Amino acid sequence: MKIDKGLIGGSTILLILTLLSEKDYYGYEIIKTLEEQSDSTFQFKEGSLYPVLHRMENEGFVVSYREKSESGKERKYYQITPLGQEQLAEEKEQWLVFSRAVNKIALGNEFGLAGA
Numbered sequence: 001m002k003i004d005k006g007l008i009g010g011s012t013i014l015l016i017l018t019l020l021s022e023k024d025y026y027g028y029e030i031i032k033t034l035e036e037q038s039d040s041t042f043q044f045k046e047g048s049l050y051p052v053l054h055r056m057e058n059e060g061f062v063v064s065y066r067e068k069s070e071s072g073k074e075r076k077y078y079q080i081t082p083l084g085q086e087q088l089a090e091e092k093e094q095w096l097v098f099s100r101a102v103n104k105i106a107l108g109n110e111f112g113l114a115g116a
Contacts, residue, residue: 020062
């Protein structure tokens with residue numbers, strides 16, 4: 001099933017910061033990891049990921065650095081900052097509140113969530 005881009009867009013920062021809280025990633029590695037871990041639900045294009053990473057860098061959530069890979073190719077890696085860790089905690093809390101509310105309304109009776 002193809003997921004609406006608006007739904008994905010609202011969770012992009014949460015997804016990226018979650019990955020970066022585990023280790024530093026380079027851009028294409030973020031794309032492939034999100035695709036793999038989501039069973040291909042999240043399929044970002046480089047043209048949509050890099051503007052988000054640049055915005056997150058401008059906001060102080062991530063920093064970037066260049067490093068040569070084992071093959072000798074230089075890559076730009078992204079690393080979460082302490083401010084990014086704070087933002088991640090906030091993004092997770094917002095997601096919990098939002099997803100509970102959506103599930104309560106959209107799936108409530110079907111899954112016994114109404115009035116919960």
